[in-house]
Amino acid sequence: xxxxxLRRIAAAVVGLxxxxxxxxxxxxxxxxxxxxxxxxxxxxxxxxxxxxRRNPDIRVEQQSVPFDQLVSQTQARLASGDTSIDVVSVxxxxxxxxxxxxxxxxxxxxxxxxxxxxxxxxxNSVTVDGKPRAYPLxxxxxxxxxxxxxxxxxxxxxxxxxxxxxxxxxxxxxxAQRVVDSGAARYGFGIDQVDRYYSxxxxxxxxxxxxxxxxxxxxxxxxxxxxxxRFGHWYGSLxxxxxxxRGVEPSQMADLFVSGQVxxxxxGASSISKIAKSGLAGRWGIAPVPNFQGGPIVTPTDSWGVGxxxxxxxxxxxxxFAQFVTLDPAGSAxxxxxxxxxxxxxxxxPAYLKYLAKVAPDATASVGxxxxxxARYAQRRPISVGYVQFETTMNKAFTDIRKGGDVNAVLDTxxxxxxxxxxxxxxxxxxx
Amino acid sequence: xxxxxxxxxxxxxxxxxxxxRTSREVWWWATAFLAPAVIALLxxxxxxxxxxxxxxxPFGTGRSxxxxxxxxxxDPAFLxxxxxxxxFSLIVNPLQIALAxxxxxxxxxxxxxxxxxxxLILLPIAVPQAVSAIIWLVLLRPDGPLNAIANxxxxxxxxxxxxxxxxxxxIVIVCSWIGVGYWMTFLVTGIRDIPTSLYEASSIDGANAWxxxxxxxxxxxxxxxxxxxxxxxVSNLLxxxxxxxxxxxxxxxxxxxxxxxxxxxxxxxxxxxxxSAGTIVLVAIxxxxxxxxxxxxxxxx
Numbered sequence: 001x002x003x004x005x006l007r008r009i010a011a012a013v014v015g016l017x018x019x020x021x022x023x024x025x026x027x028x029x030x031x032x033x034x035x036x037x038x039x040x041x042x043x044x045x046x047x048x049x050x051x052x053r054r055n056p057d058i059r060v061e062q063q064s065v066p067f068d069q070l071v072s073q074t075q076a077r078l079a080s081g082d083t084s085i086d087v088v089s090v091x092x093x094x095x096x097x098x099x100x101x102x103x104x105x106x107x108x109x110x111x112x113x114x115x116x117x118x119x120x121x122x123x124n125s126v127t128v129d130g131k132p133r134a135y136p137l138x139x140x141x142x143x144x145x146x147x148x149x150x151x152x153x154x155x156x157x158x159x160x161x162x163x164x165x166x167x168x169x170x171x172x173x174x175x176a177q178r179v180v181d182s183g184a185a186r187y188g189f190g191i192d193q194v195d196r197y198y199s200x201x202x203x204x205x206x207x208x209x210x211x212x213x214x215x216x217x218x219x220x221x222x223x224x225x226x227x228x229x230r231f232g233h234w235y236g237s238l239x240x241x242x243x244x245x246r247g248v249e250p251s252q253m254a255d256l257f258v259s260g261q262v263x264x265x266x267x268g269a270s271s272i273s274k275i276a277k278s279g280l281a282g283r284w285g286i287a288p289v290p291n292f293q294g295g296p297i298v299t300p301t302d303s304w305g306v307g308x309x310x311x312x313x314x315x316x317x318x319x320x321f322a323q324f325v326t327l328d329p330a331g332s333a334x335x336x337x338x339x340x341x342x343x344x345x346x347x348x349x350p351a352y353l354k355y356l357a358k359v360a361p362d363a364t365a366s367v368g369x370x371x372x373x374x375a376r377y378a379q380r381r382p383i384s385v386g387y388v389q390f391e392t393t394m395n396k397a398f399t400d401i402r403k404g405g406d407v408n409a410v411l412d413t414x415x416x417x418x419x420x421x422x423x424x425x426x427x428x429x430x431x432x
Numbered sequence: 433x434x435x436x437x438x439x440x441x442x443x444x445x446x447x448x449x450x451x452x453r454t455s456r457e458v459w460w461w462a463t464a465f466l467a468p469a470v471i472a473l474l475x476x477x478x479x480x481x482x483x484x485x486x487x488x489x490p491f492g493t494g495r496s497x498x499x500x501x502x503x504x505x506x507d508p509a510f511l512x513x514x515x516x517x518x519x520f521s522l523i524v525n526p527l528q529i530a531l532a533x534x535x536x537x538x539x540x541x542x543x544x545x546x547x548x549x550x551x552l553i554l555l556p557i558a559v560p561q562a563v564s565a566i567i568w569l570v571l572l573r574p575d576g577p578l579n580a581i582a583n584x585x586x587x588x589x590x591x592x593x594x595x596x597x598x599x600x601x602x603i604v605i606v607c608s609w610i611g612v613g614y615w616m617t618f619l620v621t622g623i624r625d626i627p628t629s630l631y632e633a634s635s636i637d638g639a640n641a642w643x644x645x646x647x648x649x650x651x652x653x654x655x656x657x658x659x660x661x662x663x664x665x666v667s668n669l670l671x672x673x674x675x676x677x678x679x680x681x682x683x684x685x686x687x688x689x690x691x692x693x694x695x696x697x698x699x700x701x702x703x704x705x706x707x708s709a710g711t712i713v714l715v716a717i718x719x720x721x722x723x724x725x726x727x728x729x730x731x732x733x
Contacts, residue, residue: 073699075698245575392696396682400682400684403594403683424503
């Protein structure tokens with residue numbers, strides 16, 4: 001083969017590429033495609049189908065990644081100015097950090113619609129420095145689920161479903177111990193989001209501990225106080241005494257409960273569908289999240305919202321989709337079905353309760369009242385540009401404690417790590 | 433018959449032209465074949481390296497140009513990850529190479545069911561690292577199958593992933609399960625290249641299997657062994673997926689290998705400057721270690 005032949009081949013390749021390029025060029029009447037990065041596979045299928053039906057000029061392409069990978073994906077892609085993400089799921093406590101890095105658009109123009117359609121709690125959850133930086137979708141709460149057969153077999157009283165029936169942690173753990181001692185279930189107690197600050201904060205604060213971040217802008221760590229260490233010993237003992245399963249990851253916890261191996265299970269509404277469709281159907285119930293005897297009732301709040309990437313080149317289409325999912329009652333109701341998380345859209349909330357009643361009529365009969373009551377005790381996670389550092393460090397500390405680490409040493413190390421990381425956060429923030 | 437001067441001159445001009453054309457063609461072909469590799473090298477290696485250096489040195493921010501390096505060198509988490517990586521390398525590399533060598537020697541002998549053994553040993557190579565890690569996550573759970581077997585034969589449960597004393601050992605086991613078969617294939621090829629006449633002659637001289645291994649197999653494997661040593665060391669310095677999926681660097685930092693530490697800084701904490709500084713330190717370590725290995729081991733015949 002000579003260089004002339006090679007040049008001909010090169011010319012042919014260029015020609016083919018050009019032809020392929022022409023073939024792939026978008027036509028004028030083709031829908032505009034926006035991408036939606038989220039950690040909830042399947043949760044948005046129905047709402048996207050309905051949005052595309054109503055908006056034939058827009059197509060929504062989902063990029064669903066596992067929950068644990070969303071932060072790294074968002075950080076890696078948006079920090080490099082990636083324009084291939086248009087809409088992104090936003091965890092409210094991480095919003096301040098995302099805004100500080102310039103990842104999200106300012107949605108102040110939509111404030112009137114937000115105030116008309118969404119609860120004040122929802123608007124608060126996406127507001128940074130007085131400006132809405134995303135659209136709120138869901139709120140959250142935790143419940144104490146129980147395995148009716150295991151409790152009955154161990155002679156433990158079935159908890160009531162209403163707010164006044166709320167048990168104390170002391171009562172729950174005593175019951176859990178009886179279940180384990182009687183052999184009615186392998187474990188007395190389990191936590192769905194094990195080791196995650198979201199689940200730990202209400203327990204910590206009911207025990208009298210602070211949220212863990214304090215001072216101006218919540219940029220000072222306070223995680224090795226006496227109350228935090230008291231919590232650490234309580235949490236560690238759940239696992240060292242065999243009441244709860246050591247070494248099981250959050251993704252595997254629900255399976256333990258539905259297979260009948262866990263008697264009491266602290267979880268959110270997102271577990272309801274899965275449990276209602278499992279072999280445990282009809283043999284489980286929902287009770288209010290417990291508090292410590294003499295301690296305050298504290299419940300979690302805030303859930304995911306949807307934000308528009310500041311680097312998106314299709315922000316108008318992205319905004320239409322984000323607003324349909326959150327501000328439109330029909331969109332919001334559809335988006336709240338698969339995961340069963342309560343919508344913050346005021347008009348969609350009754351539809352959500354009706355849907356729950358269809359999925360698990362007996363178990364969820366009091367959920368609406370419980371959500372309304374618990375909202376009074378809701379504690380937001382600390383709002384701070386250092387929240388990612390805080391949550392990452394504390395989740396690891398909780399894991400270390402669960403795995404048998406020395407509580408005082410683990411929390412002292414976490415305090416030092418956080419002090420250093422938050423100071424570093426202030427240092428590099430000066431570059432922006 | 434002598435060639436006339438004019439004809440010779442015309443002929444040599446033609447040779448010179450042909451040589452020039454040949455030389456141009458060689459250059460053209462060399463460029464055409466090398467271009468993809470050079471472009472890939474530039475895009476995938478050189479540019480990211482320059483970008484990492486740019487990230488690690490905070491030009492125009494008012495901070496010291498070495499501030500990110502100072503930060504990681506005084507950070508207990510980063511220093512801890514260096515210690516863990518050093519310990520891990522000291523255990524995993526000799527272990528994997530020794531196992532690969534033993535298996536390679538065994539699989540080049542006449543062992544019954546050799547095909548089956550080879551398939552079983554090579555199987556982990558075909559499984560993606562992430563899938564292998566998930567399989568081991570289930571196997572190593574406190575209430576998982578491995579402990580169930582241990583309990584069934586009267587042994588106590590082992591806190592594989594939950595104790596700082598066992599977690600690094602668990603990562604060593606998983607990485608070895610994934611890697612040993614792979615490194616073994618290079619050594620099997622090396623053993624097959626050793627002339628069988630050497631073994632036959634030594635048998636006639638009365639050498640036993642052990643003497644043959646030391647005097648024939650090992651010296652004959654010098655080159656593939658050097659390759660396996662260097663490549664295995666580099667690959668183990670860059671271990672990431674098993675740590676991410678099995679332990680996330682814990683418990684208590686006991687498995688926080690340097691790659692995981694860098695990943696966490698960049699993609700979880702959003703501190704790309706410190707991550708880039710860490711990457712440069714890692715690359716420097718890899719270069720130094722590989723350089724030492726090349727110098728220490730005889731690579732020439």
